[in-house]
Structure formats: structure tokens, C-alpha cells
Amino acid sequence: MLQQLFNDLIKQDVKPLLSNYGYTKKSLNFSRKADDLVYMFNFQKSSGNSADNVMFYVNCGIYSVELAQIQSKEILTAPLEPECHFRARIGEIVQAVPDRFAVTPDTNKDDLIAVLLPGLEEVIRFFETMTDARSIVDYYMSGPFLHLSEESFHLLLKSGEVTAANLYLRALHGKYGAEHRWTIFENKYKAIFNIYGVKYDVS
Template identity: 25%
Template structure:
């Protein structure tokens, strides 16, 4: 929850940030079905879940202003169930400005900032972001986003899910894109191994198509 001053009490700007979240952002997001856990807000939406997280700048407490980055995610319980990892993994996992390009890379305020206006601007931006992520209304749409835009980001989870539902065509297309893009690199041997490990019985199909290489003991 940010940096702590030498007297073990939150700095004034940290307290102001907590005010912005608790009095501005939290009521707004709660109205849209989100629940707060520290700096993260999450809601369930059918088989999907949405996450909004505030990542504080490491320099807070030693600068004259207080900054945060806003991370946004959309995940699927079906994908998480197939992956069986220790934590949920949103396949859409981006900074808010990559979802709505007009939004700032970092949100920042200082002692002269009108915090009511600042909180209102945050909520306006979040409203735009949420309108975009709500366009992903199913696991199928979310996975299509992943195979189109993610490349290596969460590639293991994506391949694992596609193998689990036996969507071999989409799996082969995705692995083909990865091989075309990264197959010439030395690190491809690691990607090749991990894809082979998570695709189960469908690994043989990918090998037969020339999309994966046989593992070397």
C-alpha cells in the first residue's frame, strides 16, 4: 500500500490517495459490481471476471507528487480450470492506456490537486475502459483476443486451454504464429518445450504439422 515514512505513518499524499480510492473509485466500481481487495477491484461476469488494479509508483513518498499506474484484466474461470495454476490468470492483462489510448500512462496528483476532480476523472477513464472490456462477453471471445494479440503473453495458459477443449485448428494457428515469429530465436527451444508439455495428446498433431520440434532428452 505504498511507502511508509520514517515515523511509520503513511505520508500525507498516501492518505490522500487512500481517500481518492475509498471515497471516489471504490463507490463507482462497487456500483458496477466490483469488490475491493487492497489496491485491486474484481467482479465476476458470467464465466469471465474483470480486474482493475492500482500499481503505485516506486518513487511515491520521495517526490512532491503521487503517481499510480492502472492495470486492467479480463480472465476466464474456464481457462483457469484447464490451467490449474496456483492463481487466476487474466488473458487480457494490460495497462489502461493501451485499452483507451487517450488515457494517461500514469495518473498523478500533488498537494495542489483538487482530489474530487481527480477522482471524478479517474472514474470517467475507468468507465471508458470498462465499456471496452465488456465487449469480451465469453471465454471464446477472450481466447480469440489472446491468440490474436498476446503472442507470448500467457501463451502456456492459452495453449493449455485450447488443447483441453480440443480446438486443434485454433491451437495450430496460434502455435504457427508463435513459430513464425520466434522460431528462429535461441529461446524457441524453451517455448517449444513448454508448448509440448501443456498440449498433451495434441502435441503429436503439432509435431506432425511441423509446428513443434521433437524434444531432445
């Protein structure tokens, strides 16, 4: 019964909403292509579900053809969420929405919809600010995050944005430089800077 409530939620509420924004459904994935980007929502059911508790996550992703090319990977026409370059749970983008939802015998579907659907629309508005590969890079630079850092340096240095690359490098070093794993990343970054003939300097 709870599984049916989840299925109805996807079919009757989520699908119509996302369809209005141009998203097409395949299984529990909803995607929309715009130029060189693919925007995606993935509804991931928990492996620990039971007859009394159906838990699910909403994963949000953006796939970039340009970043895939930098990675020397095959260009995917129908990428899955784990293959996206930007990845986040809905709660990381919309703080008022939980990362995990639970459908239990006590669940009021209207209450669930009142949280989930506005959250999806908020993510769509966030997606609208992510219009190209550089937008994704800017997001991870703002952390600064290690995720996608190698691709980010390639994108910046290839475009001649040496100042931005150096600022990002120093921010990463300031945040992660004391960690043992930094040496691994440092060697990779040095090799990338060398490719573009740019001096590697974290001072």
C-alpha cells in the same frame, strides 16, 4: 496531504463509480465476479512516493476458472491482480489514459477525475467483451503474444479447434521463431500437440 487526496479520490470518486457497476472494494482492489470470471481493478501505489509526489498505476485483470483448471492450479475465490490470466495497465486498453498517474501539489483533482473515471468506464466496456476463457485466449492470439500461449493451445486443442491452433502456432513462430528462447517454447508446444494427437507443423 497528497496521500489524503489520493485516499479521497479512491473513496469519494473511484469507489462510487465502480460500485455502480457491481465491483466491491478490498484495500486498493475492486473486483466483480460473473460466472467463471473475476474482473478486477488494482490501484498500485509507486514504491518511490514522497510527500510531494504520490504516483499510482491502474492495473486491470481478468481471472478465469477454466484457465486455472488448465494450469492445474487451485481455484481462487478471491484472486489478486497478479494471479489474473488477463493483465494490462489501463493505458494499454485505453490509449487516451496514461499508464501512470501523479498526484502533486499542482494537481487539480477535477482534471485527474476527468481522465481517470472515463478511462475506468472504457475498461469496463472492454471487460464486457471478455465473457469467457476463449475471449482471453482470442485477445492473446490476436497479438500474437507468448503470454498464456500454452494454456491457449490446451484450450483450442481440447475443443478440437486444430485449425485455429495451427494458425496461432504459425503466427507465434513468425514473430518469435528467430529468437533463442523459441526452442524452449517449441518444446513445450510440441508436448502439448502430442497430448492431443495433433501434428506439430510450423510450415
